[in-house]
Amino acid sequence: MTYAQHEHHEFLEASTQALADVTLQTALTRLTDTLLAGNRRGYAALADSSDLRDHAKRIKEHTLAHLDLYLEQLEASVVKLGGKVHWAATAEDARRIVVEIAQAANCKHAVKSKSMTSEEIHLNPALEQAGIEVTETDFGEFIIQVAGERPSHLVAPAVHHTRESVARVLSQHLGEQLADDPKSLAMTGRRVLREKFRRADLGISGANFAVAETGTIVLVTNEGNGRLTTTCPRVHVAIMGIEKVIPRFNDLPVFLKLLARAATGQTLSVYTTVITGPKRAGELDGPDEFHLVLLDNGRTNVLATPFRESLQCIRCGACLNACPVYRRIGGHAYGGVYSGPIGSILTPLYDSVALNPHLPHASSLCGACQAACPVKINIPHMLIGLRELQHHHKPSRLERWAYKIWSMALCRPWLYRWGLWAVRLMLRRRAKNGWISQMPGPGSAWTQIRDFPAPAAQSFRDRWKELQS
Numbered sequence: 001m002t003y004a005q006h007e008h009h010e011f012l013e014a015s016t017q018a019l020a021d022v023t024l025q026t027a028l029t030r031l032t033d034t035l036l037a038g039n040r041r042g043y044a045a046l047a048d049s050s051d052l053r054d055h056a057k058r059i060k061e062h063t064l065a066h067l068d069l070y071l072e073q074l075e076a077s078v079v080k081l082g083g084k085v086h087w088a089a090t091a092e093d094a095r096r097i098v099v100e101i102a103q104a105a106n107c108k109h110a111v112k113s114k115s116m117t118s119e120e121i122h123l124n125p126a127l128e129q130a131g132i133e134v135t136e137t138d139f140g141e142f143i144i145q146v147a148g149e150r151p152s153h154l155v156a157p158a159v160h161h162t163r164e165s166v167a168r169v170l171s172q173h174l175g176e177q178l179a180d181d182p183k184s185l186a187m188t189g190r191r192v193l194r195e196k197f198r199r200a201d202l203g204i205s206g207a208n209f210a211v212a213e214t215g216t217i218v219l220v221t222n223e224g225n226g227r228l229t230t231t232c233p234r235v236h237v238a239i240m241g242i243e244k245v246i247p248r249f250n251d252l253p254v255f256l257k258l259l260a261r262a263a264t265g266q267t268l269s270v271y272t273t274v275i276t277g278p279k280r281a282g283e284l285d286g287p288d289e290f291h292l293v294l295l296d297n298g299r300t301n302v303l304a305t306p307f308r309e310s311l312q313c314i315r316c317g318a319c320l321n322a323c324p325v326y327r328r329i330g331g332h333a334y335g336g337v338y339s340g341p342i343g344s345i346l347t348p349l350y351d352s353v354a355l356n357p358h359l360p361h362a363s364s365l366c367g368a369c370q371a372a373c374p375v376k377i378n379i380p381h382m383l384i385g386l387r388e389l390q391h392h393h394k395p396s397r398l399e400r401w402a403y404k405i406w407s408m409a410l411c412r413p414w415l416y417r418w419g420l421w422a423v424r425l426m427l428r429r430r431a432k433n434g435w436i437s438q439m440p441g442p443g444s445a446w447t448q449i450r451d452f453p454a455p456a457a458q459s460f461r462d463r464w465k466e467l468q469s
């Protein structure tokens with residue numbers, strides 16, 4: 001499965017493969033069902049969840065409207081605490097900055113806690129090229145690192161694996177036969193990763209939030225690896241997209257209340273790590289050096305467009321679990337680092353709309369993503385916006401004809417009615433037991449993998465007339 005290993009622009013081919021992958025289908029159903037149910041339970045258990053989500057959205061809107069001010073405030077606060085701030089305009093800048101920090105401090109062994117931003121900039125290959133050993137310490141990330149794959153979910157990067165496939169991958173890597181029992185697999189991970197933490201001299205993390213007024217970096221994890229990554233090694237580098245800043249420490253509980261509930265249905269994640277600069281005199285734990293890399297990589301371009309709302313995303317993954325498309329094809333089919341409904345917006349925006357023509361269409365626009373989102377991002381609206389952008393191109397002759405015929409039919413009610421009657425008749429002739437297993441023309445793509453419901457014997461218009469008479 002090369003799509004699991006490399007980023008690509010082959011959405012249709014990759015999703016066809018994903019639909020035929022039995023292991024993937026089993027894994028996706030198991031996990032997305034659990035997470036989606038958790039999301040609904042989480043919101044229902046919170047009396048004011050809708051108000052709280054509106055409040056979180058307002059904080060994000062305000063922050064993005066004054067992003068320059070809050071980023072400068074964040075920089076000043078981090079520096080005051082003894083940390084260093086680095087501005088990275090591109091992924092390449094960010095990679096160079098992290099490698100230079102590692103080389104200046106003579107670091108050879110890096111441990112990483114889960115960070116989609118570091119995936120976005122392809123940090124691991126750059127560090128390895130510079131002779132630095134990198135180990136992912138989130139267990140899911142560790143599994144896919146060993147398997148040579150990319151994350152397929154924002155919060156559950158190895159969602160495409162079953163416990164059987166995890167046992168297979170780890171057994172092969174460690175050269176010992178492991179049982180496919182989750183507890184013993186987790187204990188094996190613990191044994192291997194503890195040793196990596198013990199040797200590490202560089203810790204790399206992302207940041208779920210960064211508080212401008214205090215310079216605090218906040219990490220939300222379930223495994224405790226984030227704490228070890230940020231306290232054991234003598235150098236800590238946190239990499240974050242510039243949109244992760246929030247103004248005040250008082251804003252933090254709003255997002256903490258929502259993030260875990262939206263992602264997994266937990267009241268709070270197991271570990272919330274609050275980092276305020278490097279180790280101070282008299283403190284036992286913490287790094288000697290703390291660096292914060294602020295990544296732009298196309299975000300400021302998005303800020304000035306109608307897609308600004310996408311920068312409100314707190315990467316909880318809830319929209320992925322709710323999306324009927326993601327739930328069938330998983331994350332690798334989307335081609336970019338970010339998958340699911342929000343990935344269908346971010347990848348075209350950060351990469352290219354032209355190179356990702358299918359992503360804005362990889363949605364039924366059912367609105368399940370927006371309903372699950374802790375900041376109520378109007379994902380369907382932005383997907384439609386991206387579709388509009390695509391149609392700024394010159395339409396093909398076929399498209400021109402199709403729209404001409406469509407417009408003729410819409411302008412002549414008798415023609416429209418006749419067209420509907422003819423199509424209904426044709427489709428009903430093909431149906432068996434109320435379903436059509438093979439559609440004609442372009443509709444055949446639909447029936448390649450599922451049946452199409454036969455139209456009703458009587459049209460809505462006729463039934464309406466009947467009811468009125």
Ligand code: SF4
Nearest residue numbers: 313314316317319373
């Ligand atoms: S768009 Fe909303 S639901 Fe999706 S990952 Fe971002 S915050 Fe979560």
